[in-house]
Amino acid sequence: MGVVIIDGTTVRDFIADDTHFTNSINEQFTSLDLNNDGVLSRAELRKAFESMRLIESHFGIDVTTPPEQLTRLYDSVFDTFDGDGSGSVDREEFKNEMKKIMLAIADGLGSSPIQMVLEDDDEMNLLKKAADLEASKNAAV
Ligand SMILES: [Ca+2]
Numbered sequence: 001m002g003v004v005i006i007d008g009t010t011v012r013d014f015i016a017d018d019t020h021f022t023n024s025i026n027e028q029f030t031s032l033d034l035n036n037d038g039v040l041s042r043a044e045l046r047k048a049f050e051s052m053r054l055i056e057s058h059f060g061i062d063v064t065t066p067p068e069q070l071t072r073l074y075d076s077v078f079d080t081f082d083g084d085g086s087g088s089v090d091r092e093e094f095k096n097e098m099k100k101i102m103l104a105i106a107d108g109l110g111s112s113p114i115q116m117v118l119e120d121d122d123e124m125n126l127l128k129k130a131a132d133l134e135a136s137k138n139a140a141v
Pocket of ligand 1: 034035036038039040041044
């Protein structure tokens with residue numbers, strides 16, 4: 001477990017580094033594509049949301065949110081990701097939407113840093129990856 005400090009710039013730098021961002025997104029996509037068919041189904045994406053706390057905080061979900069409301073929310077998030085309405089989310093759609101979400105988070109953070117407590121195995125967390133990237137840059141200076 002560790003604590004990282006991130007702000008909007010940390011997140012923006014992460015997104016701006018396209019190679020790094022794309023790799024992180026691809027890695028995440030692969031781990032979410034449970035049946036390895038190259039696209040994310042509604043159920044796979046929902047599992048993803050449940051495991052990504054960043055989405056939960058972004059959409060204002062908390063433990064008191066009733067299940068019916070959660071399902072409606074996950075459905076509407078899925079429709080947002082599924083840009084072409086094909087009923088599944090491909091890599092490109094996933095990356096586009098994650099980028100928008102991360103940018104919205106960066107806007108929300110602005111220049112006031114927040115502390116995040118992370119588990120070591122929290123590899124799903126893109127904010128951790130953003131912090132890792134910044135740390136590796138700082139280490140190189
Ligand atoms: Ca799949």
